Amino acid sequence: MKKTVLTIIVFIISFSSVMANEGMWFLMHIERLNHRDMQKMGLQLTPEEIYSINNQSLKDAIVQFNGGCTASIVSDSGLVLTNHHCGYSAIAELSTEEQNHLKNGFWAGSLEAEMKPESLYVRFFVRMDDVSERMLAQVNDSMSEKERQAALNKEIAKIEKENSEDGKYTVSVRSFYQGNEFYYFVYEDYKDVRLVGTPPESVGKFGGDTDNWEWPRHTGDFSLFRVYADENGKPADYSTDNVPLKAKYHLPVSIDGVKEDDFAMILGYPGRTNRWMPASGVEQNVNYAYPAWVEGSKLSMDVMKKYMDADESVNLMYASSYASIANYWKNRGGMITALTEHKTVEKKRKTESKFDKWANKKANKAAYGNVIENINNYYALTNEKAKQDNYLIGMLRSSKFAVLPYRIGSAFKQYLGANEAERKNLKPRLEAFIEDSYKDFYLPLEEEVLAKQLGLLASKSNYALPELVAEVGAKYDNDFSAYTEAIFDLSMFTTKEGALAFLEYPDEARLESDPLLKLSNELLDKYREKPEDLEQPTNDYEASFRLLVKGLRESGLSAIQYPDANSTLRLSYGKVRALPADKRNDANENNYTTFKGMIAKYKPNDSEFDLEQKMLDSYEKKDYGRYANEYGQLSINFLTDNDITGGNSGSPVVNGKGELIGLAFDGNIEAMAGDVIFDKDLQRTINVDIRYVLWLIDKYAGAKHIVDELTIVSGAK
Template structure:
């Protein structure tokens, strides 16, 4: 069940799609979407968007660090993405003395660009349908485990056949809940360097208060550069590497746009669940998401206490805190939106129609699908809450470091002297990585708060945790006392104690280490699956796959798109407003201006402070060539594109394929969009490219970056 909670389900929406709904495969654009896109304003051909043999738009779109999207905007490998996508790398490169996260950073030349330890971009090369080949390996008599094993064997062959001796990364993905399969070929570049970032009070202006809200006034962008060897091939970092000469880079537009203008977005959306049954929606609203929200807030409260006291701690934990805070607000927004829109009720009506169809002659193989699905959710509701409490607990570093290192140490101790000499450098490197930037007082207090929450709110908890909680009356003070003693007596209390242990390792000391025992207990519970759960999961996965298959057969003329699963997609729509909002100073509520940004200014506030230079530029109306024709400086704007997490950093393109903005958020009113699409409420919030260029040029004075770009006016 845990797999389903973490990476829910691959599918599509079953009703006829709206014009702006859908996350489409590029290889299907000509067959499914091209005529609609032309009518809305597209001026490109399908070949100009996706071509295997020639350079095309897809060659400028990259997956950024496996979690966001970015785009190539110059012929020297310049990469544009969101500030929040580069946040962890900017924080990593920052110190209390050189605080790029707070103050910003702009490299004056290539030599000044900064290399984070780990950062990569992934270029999409091609894709193809291998559904018949893979499904030819399975039959209805197989258990789900047997089916999965057969599929994985064939996937391994396909990936090996297409990687060209390791040149490419090949990934086969399941779609429509295992009813279709496609392979994707990628090329990865690992030498990616920071070029520029605005200060946090521009790149993260509005903070958690404005997150998922409109009107927005955020300069959410950062710049990186891809480096390659002298022949343009991927290479690990070297001072001899050179900026990549890409196959294609985007043209940047200063022409602006009007309401109802065509807008398309290409990117790597992470996850949607638009086939999710009513029972799954209800489970999330009543059990899973409330646990997530409560556990997230628990961590945030403790972390903020320490981050506010120490700037280096704030930098070290900035990315982790931002990630937790983002999903905390997202999950609460999902609860509210799914409840308000009665999404579960809507899904139940669809399921009733499906059940009626399934009862007809010839459809009998689908007749038990909905009852099996409903039985699964009925029997896993409380377990879903448990898994979310435990999942957030396991995001606490000291809940997992002892298990991870302890098992590596145990493996080391079991080897002969020669093998130990071979693996010791890897173990030492892992120790350095795991303890880098860690602040133990924070970690211990977060762990105590999470253990107290888990032991009092979840059912059927980890056995050792249950025993300790009972002995300490389940109180946070009791957990603090226990952990104080456990940390004091643990080899995992600090990097120095771990290194001291490695100098004179002892298997019995490791076995009896209190933090290793606690961490092992938590991970074992997280991975535990009873025989009853295994059977529930087996029945559910088969029923879910049949439901998707049956609903597609029931509506054979509908136009389908796959659910998001971090593969490259295109979504198209329009620049479009929300109803009038008095908080927005703009003439129409589809854009915001620098005037509105200044109006939010609160000196010294963590979320709404801003640099004096930005205020001076506004007061002097020193907007350069980046002002709109009506004289204002645009900041953010709205489109009705269908996006989700992973689309952060995606380019917003006009009908000519020119860059007009950068997607960075959605609106909280449409937070149910991952489950059910609402064409009236769904909005994508974007940074206007003119604001990005204004900040690079007029604010930062980095005109050499502007000179790299291909700009149309």
């Protein structure tokens, strides 16, 4: 075992200089694996200054923002900087038609003016440790995958309890390398987080869906929040008595700007990559899963846009949902193109062919001989199911009433089965649940989205449909508009009042006969279905995938030696790096964009490229002050070749001294396949230049008091 680990470490160390900036790395492994390579590229920090358990370090300024993005602490008073699109839902929630902060921007003039959305939290990373030996000691090769997972889950519960300090910390044990290694992570969550500032949507979302995943880019994608704590600096529920968090460490902010080949390091919580995915899995996504996702997303977007354009209140309700669907719609479409053009399936098949030869050598055959066969068999059996699952995902993500009846109906079943005393205790909680569930929706939009999604599922799926969908589709030639209109009229779940009334007059027969609940139950049951005929192939696949990853690492056949992203804190490093010259970009070098280029895209009254008159006037004045670049321009966005993915949105980009130079917010469409492969030539991260952020706060918004909170550094170069 020790010999194998040593071989892997030596391989990684020798390989790191070849792959340079590929990989999303654990902070605790920096010294062992990457530090020397990073120093050669320009890093001036020690490993201890990046990750330390006992002393303040860079990791103390990095937080996970509301579970899906990354943010950084930029002042000693808990000021949090993240992307505009990460704060989007909170900003929308705090907006009204009269005070539309999403549209017009918002800058709190004092602590008292900072605004608390209902549900928002940041998560600080405390420490991590390797528990692979302990976890793997609980399993053996004779176990089925279900038995294996049950044994692992039992040990996970013990480890999490041991390290939570009676609930003070959130502890998460995660598997890596497809279940071949395990680490636990300790976090501290703060739930009182308030909005401090946001630019208008015309700045924070400039370019909209058209520019999403595109370069040149001119988006001021940032927003500011603040973490509050009790008087002792501990996490606390919202209270007017809470005070700004005294930060353990905050990032200094550099206004020296960037140039080609400058070192750039990004820390954050990348959500999910699939770099180890087998060839057949990539092929399934390209030919079955992603096309269904793209088609379903576009259908929902078209329906939503129709109602959003007609009514500003509806636009506010659905702005965040629409943006999320649109982002993944473009992502999945780009993934299909990129993975096809990169011939990813063919390349992975070549590696797997080499692996299969290695696996069937006498010394390896017993453990690895059937791995490739089992994997390919599983994907062949699940291609059509994957297609249907993605049509269902599109429906469940975009249709409130595909899911809501199931959720509330499940609670109602519990209510029906309770005695009088239990009901008395349950009722106020259910009332609160219902009140929260029926906020911000527009019934005509919801009805049409569901009808169109049902029609798409019924007409395009080649897998066994939910019974109701098959029955209605056959009867009405896959036109579900009359059906959805009828069940929306008849169901108790289409209104808050109908759901609340059930608590006063609970009736089991009425619940079981509700037509919208029946549909919702069937949709969720179908999505979660695990057919018996796939039970053994699934077991064999899960075991074989784990062995494939283990064998690829053991044999040295894979160029990938880092774990897939899984929403745990990672570091990626690279350089400021231009793309080939592009006539659409007026900048001196195609590694940044300018205010001039932004104005050139301006389209009056266009939802994506409109600008406030104040912005146009600011360009004419060209009062950039200390935020101008060396050419007297105002830089907007810049490029690095870091390896990131979803979840890195809002991640700080720091220079070799650990000083903040920008915020990561997007990637370029040429490298859209980045979740599966890393393209060392084309992969780029698009970042907001911190000087543009500061100019917007200081010069444009006149909120200099916020800039004054920051630790600004200059003259470092």
